[in-house]
Amino acid sequence: MMKKLLLFVLDGLGDRPSPLLNGETPLQAAFRPNLNALVSSGLGGLMYPVRKGLVCGSDTSHLSLLGYDPETVYTGRGPFEAMGLGIISEPGDIAFRANFATRSKEGVIVDRRAGRDIPESGSLAKKISFTMNGTQFIVREGVEHRAALVVRGKGLSPNISDSDPHEQGKAPLKIKALSDDVGHTAEILNEYLDRIREILDTSPENRDRERRGKPPANELLLRGAGITPRLEPFNKRYGLDGACLAGIPLITGIGNLAGLHLLKHPGATGRVDTDYRGKVRAAVRALEAHDFVLVNIKAPDIAGHDGDPLLKRDVIEKIDDAIGQVIELSNDAVICVTGDHCTPCTTKEHSGDPVPVLFSTEGMRRNGVRHFDEVNCGSSGFDLLSGEVMTMMLQLSDRLKKYGA
Amino acid sequence: MMKKLLLFVLDGLGDRPSPLLNGETPLQAAFRPNLNALVSSGLGGLMYPVRKGLVCGSDTSHLSLLGYDPETVYTGRGPFEAMGLGIISEPGDIAFRANFATRSKEGVIVDRRAGRDIPESGSLAKKISFTMNGTQFIVREGVEHRAALVVRGKGLSPNISDSDPHEQGKAPLKIKALSDDVGHTAEILNEYLDRIREILDTSPENRDRERRGKPPANELLLRGAGITPRLEPFNKRYGLDGACLAGIPLITGIGNLAGLHLLKHPGATGRVDTDYRGKVRAAVRALEAHDFVLVNIKAPDIAGHDGDPLLKRDVIEKIDDAIGQVIELSNDAVICVTGDHCTPCTTKEHSGDPVPVLFSTEGMRRNGVRHFDEVNCGSSGFDLLSGEVMTMMLQLSDRLKKYGA
Numbered sequence: 095m096m097k098k099l100l101l102f103v104l105d106g107l108g109d110r111p112s113p114l115l116n117g118e119t120p121l122q123a124a125f126r127p128n129l130n131a132l133v134s135s136g137l138g139g140l141m142y143p144v145r146k147g148l149v150c151g152s153d154t155s156h157l158s159l160l161g162y163d164p165e166t167v168y169t170g171r172g173p174f175e176a177m178g179l180g181i182i183s184e185p186g187d188i189a190f191r192a193n194f195a196t197r198s199k200e201g202v203i204v205d206r207r208a209g210r211d212i213p214e215s216g217s218l219a220k221k222i223s224f225t226m227n228g229t230q231f232i233v234r235e236g237v238e239h240r241a242a243l244v245v246r247g248k249g250l251s252p253n254i255s256d257s258d259p260h261e262q263g264k265a266p267l268k269i270k271a272l273s274d275d276v277g278h279t280a281e282i283l284n285e286y287l288d289r290i291r292e293i294l295d296t297s298p299e300n301r302d303r304e305r306r307g308k309p310p311a312n313e314l315l316l317r318g319a320g321i322t323p324r325l326e327p328f329n330k331r332y333g334l335d336g337a338c339l340a341g342i343p344l345i346t347g348i349g350n351l352a353g354l355h356l357l358k359h360p361g362a363t364g365r366v367d368t369d370y371r372g373k374v375r376a377a378v379r380a381l382e383a384h385d386f387v388l389v390n391i392k393a394p395d396i397a398g399h400d401g402d403p404l405l406k407r408d409v410i411e412k413i414d415d416a417i418g419q420v421i422e423l424s425n426d427a428v429i430c431v432t433g434d435h436c437t438p439c440t441t442k443e444h445s446g447d448p449v450p451v452l453f454s455t456e457g458m459r460r461n462g463v464r465h466f467d468e469v470n471c472g473s474s475g476f477d478l479l480s481g482e483v484m485t486m487m488l489q490l491s492d493r494l495k496k497y498g499a
Numbered sequence: 500m501m502k503k504l505l506l507f508v509l510d511g512l513g514d515r516p517s518p519l520l521n522g523e524t525p526l527q528a529a530f531r532p533n534l535n536a537l538v539s540s541g542l543g544g545l546m547y548p549v550r551k552g553l554v555c556g557s558d559t560s561h562l563s564l565l566g567y568d569p570e571t572v573y574t575g576r577g578p579f580e581a582m583g584l585g586i587i588s589e590p591g592d593i594a595f596r597a598n599f600a601t602r603s604k605e606g607v608i609v610d611r612r613a614g615r616d617i618p619e620s621g622s623l624a625k626k627i628s629f630t631m632n633g634t635q636f637i638v639r640e641g642v643e644h645r646a647a648l649v650v651r652g653k654g655l656s657p658n659i660s661d662s663d664p665h666e667q668g669k670a671p672l673k674i675k676a677l678s679d680d681v682g683h684t685a686e687i688l689n690e691y692l693d694r695i696r697e698i699l700d701t702s703p704e705n706r707d708r709e710r711r712g713k714p715p716a717n718e719l720l721l722r723g724a725g726i727t728p729r730l731e732p733f734n735k736r737y738g739l740d741g742a743c744l745a746g747i748p749l750i751t752g753i754g755n756l757a758g759l760h761l762l763k764h765p766g767a768t769g770r771v772d773t774d775y776r777g778k779v780r781a782a783v784r785a786l787e788a789h790d791f792v793l794v795n796i797k798a799p800d801i802a803g804h805d806g807d808p809l810l811k812r813d814v815i816e817k818i819d820d821a822i823g824q825v826i827e828l829s830n831d832a833v834i835c836v837t838g839d840h841c842t843p844c845t846t847k848e849h850s851g852d853p854v855p856v857l858f859s860t861e862g863m864r865r866n867g868v869r870h871f872d873e874v875n876c877g878s879s880g881f882d883l884l885s886g887e888v889m890t891m892m893l894q895l896s897d898r899l900k901k902y903g904a
Contacts, residue, residue: 168903
């Protein structure tokens, strides 16, 4: 029976020294007996997302952790923003980043963000999501005026221009083909935009906004068309039946593109109040049915973006407590714990610092790291790229084929 | 306000254990409280110039430190030797390495080095530097018989043969086109060589040499034509306004190619008697006007080539003293100190050993290195390539854009 692979991605895990934690990072400051036990029984080091000197997003980094080279398959933010807003995008879909905006009676954009505060964006998005002449249009609202549009149909191309004029005082632009192979994509989109202008102009939500003196969200400005990439299926690439357990739609969307089984755990919220123990229990259980399970826990990233090192330390302690459940899997699984990037509380943004990583399984070599944190993992001198994590897990599970004889 | 970048390249910094220093390297033996303070507040490690296993020159290494891949842009020694001799070479210039040589009355090269001892080479070089039919010829003398020729004009090509027959007893060769796109380059050069033969044959310097029984320097043998590369401007590549402060013309030349502002400090000599404090002070001041400053200090390399570990230790102590002035910049700048290569006093030549490197700025992670030297930096397990130094500094200054979302 070959060992299974269990990959924990603690989102935004790595950090920098925090004045509120006596110059320690949140991970250093956390009580983390289980992470320390795991690293002590294997290898600890640093992982560079994609390559040294990049500041990665969760999308590019998760693609790379799964072994897909983002410099080949990352087709722009459109498709991944759409996934992030919960649209399960399929290969071949065309996706746009979008703004709800305000168009005057004269047809000119007078507010590219429709006042930013648009609580009605969810119900408007539903009204402008429909199928027209066999092409499906899916709009999902984001924060404030932001949204995404996914267009699904046959023979669509992303080589088309924006409708967003990118400045106020101008009319929305006609979408144009940017190459010869675009077919009817631009026409279909212009027709769709005409249709939704009617819907948005006459919607009760916008009438109500106008009555209250707020700018109507009566235009959807589209930009940055991208095609959802077709990834080589995970099970074809590795011969492994894989699954994905993530509380946030971006990671679920990437798992879907890779052909991973999408697992759900009802208590997994993608927030700091997630059911840590239940989520890890669900992952352990999933390992019975699958060879590989990717678990993303979003909470450390949220605490990092909030600039709250004490909260980050606390969620790491909860994660450590939950991860205690996997220690007994050591004979049956290769366990890897890392992050997708650093989100230092001091900068509240992703950074290009390398992320602590550990590999643990019974019978493997140890490199003497006894504490799982940025400094101790860094002192080991062991580092690797995110794109090498899968190979490392495959090798430790003795699944790799011999190169040569 | 984003942090500025300050890069110190201590030329030839790295070394090997020295019997005269009880088996320590000059850097280990030096009193260096400021370098130790900088590394203690950040990361210490080893830097491999260009890639592991190369023994780099200052030219290839500085190109790489600035983020240009020498395997793409290094077009041969000609242009860089010319820069090293002080010709500010421009993209598109054709440059040759040259020898002053002795041609007999029969037109045969009887001494490829004209006796090596040519104190008149400077005045001869001036006499054979002129513009002819719109093409500019610039000769600059080097050590002994060595010189460089830069040819500046329209439509020139480096795909031409040498005039140097590479052995004595033969006549200088006619320069020939080596490909179809060379245009009139070979003709122009043959015409130039005919003209300067007259000048050199009849020059008072050579008549005087002959009178004193010394071989006349009446021929300029040309070899290794190369074109000065066009580098993507530094400010375009990084969005940073950059400057360069170097005491030696090779580095100034490279800075010029990268579009860096060339700073001058009157006390900077490029020798061991340079005004270390003044130079560092000038760099600190330059950081007010520029986002990035490269400072090259040549002295450690000179001591290495001289095989003098005590002198090397002493110049490092002077550099450390001068660098004390930058410690207070920690909040405003990312500071990197490294070398371009090692010049061990034991071999008196460049070696392929990695070079100590430190990165320091307020708020960054530390990796526990407390002494800046080959051994302590090596024990940290942190290493990088010279081509990663700029990215590292950009990342630590939080200037990198996010890749993905």
